[in-house]
Amino acid sequence: MTTSEQMPARLDLSIIIPVYNESSGVISCWKAITETLSKSSINYEIIFVDDGSEDDSLNRLLSINDNKVHVLKLTHNVGQQRAMFTALGHCRGATVITYDSDLQFAPECILELHQQISSGYDIAGGIRIARKDGFWQNRLPSMIGQYLINKALGIRQQDFGAVKAYSFALVQRIIRTAREPIIIPATAYVISRNFIEIPVQHQERKEGVSKWSTLKRMELYFDIYTLYADRPFAWIMLIGFGCFFLGVLLGFGILLYKLFVQPHFSGVIIFFDVFLLIFGLHFVSLSLIGEFVVRIHRKREQHETNLIETHYTGSRLTETAP
Structure with missing residues (x-):
């Protein structure tokens, strides 16, 4: 399949949604997004990335009858950031949004972020208002990580972990320049300082269980600090x-x-x-x-490997070659 790196943007919007053991929520996520976007004239696509799920997530995704939906099945679990990075090369939208399947970010923010990218920004990020996560396990580590990330990247942004939108041109540069470990927003902020943050509604997770832990968050922050800080030691x-x-x-x-x-x-x-x-x-x-x-x-140079086992697309999500 021809990747978007070899073609200009053909759609208005691409939405990347990584999925790992989210069988109880993927259908609700798809319905909420399509219901929101159906009120607009935006020409869009939704790319679900099954990151080696061990439950019924893939079958639930394949049951979706929507020609705007693509499903990428990865060979094994590689983590949220690498899963989304794998999908970047398949995006055709002038705006690319990385979104979570848990619907903690209200779908209406997709339209708002897309509007900011359309107005000329390379990066549009959300700022979670009245965050619904626990303090000790989520918010406190995020505050510490936010400080380290801003120091490492030399920027002043308020919510690194919130939903993000990127311009198509920036996505192409991310694909070419990303280094291990893959951290898409960090790479984006290094490439471009043309960003804006807007308040977005944050909701409690209604279905499934969060895969994030304090240890995983601190590991991510340490990766960003050692990879991007000028003199980390x-x-x-x-x-x-x-x-x-x-x-x-x-x-x-x-x-x-x-x-x-x-x-x-x-x-x-x-x-x-x-x-x-x-x-x-x-x-x-x-x-x-x-x-x-x-x-x-x-x-070390970034050598892209093909992690996609199967690419499903079309109104009945018929199988195509990766």
């Missing part, structure tokens, strides 16, 4: 140099004390001095190794 090096410098000063002070005051000195303070010197050298070494590893990783 500089603070470790500064701590190391600071401890080593204090150790040198303390050692010099101990030497002067023993030469001019008295030869006997507390072993605890000597031990603390040695600890500072070793600790400082250890942190400097760790930072140098970390910088070396990150630079090697960043120089």
Whole structure:
């Protein structure tokens, strides 16, 4: 199948929806989106990406009788970001929106985000109003991650994890420049600073169970920080140099004390001095190794592999070659 990287945008809007064990909610998601978009004149497509679901999600998707719907079945579970990235090359819309199947973002935001991209922005993101997630498991880690992400990317945006829309031109650049690990919005913000954020309604999840955990969120934030920050381990090096410098000063002070005051000195303070010197050298070494590893990783070229096992399309979602 010819990918969108080889053709101009043919539709107004493409919506990418990753699905992993969401059999109870995919039909509701499709109905809510089509009902919203049917009120407009937008020519659109919906691309569901089955990310190796182990439940009945794929069969539910294949039961949809809608020629605007495409279903990409991946060979195995690869995670939300890589699943969406795999679908980018199949989008034909002038606006590409990455959307969650849990309907926590009201479908009306799709029209609002599309309008912002149509007005000339490369990126349009939502800001969740009155967020309905738990504080300790979701909102607190998000606040920490938001700070780290803004520092790493050198931007000031308010809600990294909310629904996002991208221009077709930007999507093509993301496909060409993305690096492992795939994090679409981070790559987008690095490429373009032409973005806007708008408030979007956030709802409680009505069906299914969230696949996000605190550990997964922190892993994502750490990936972004190490992949995109200019000097991700500089603070470790500064701590190391600071401890080593204090150790040198303390050692010099101990030497002067023993030469001019008295030869006997507390072993605890000597031990603390040695600890500072070793600790400082250890942190400097760790930072140098970390910088070396990150630079090697960043120089690796992105080699696209075909993760799509089957591409279903058409009013009856007949099987086509990937």
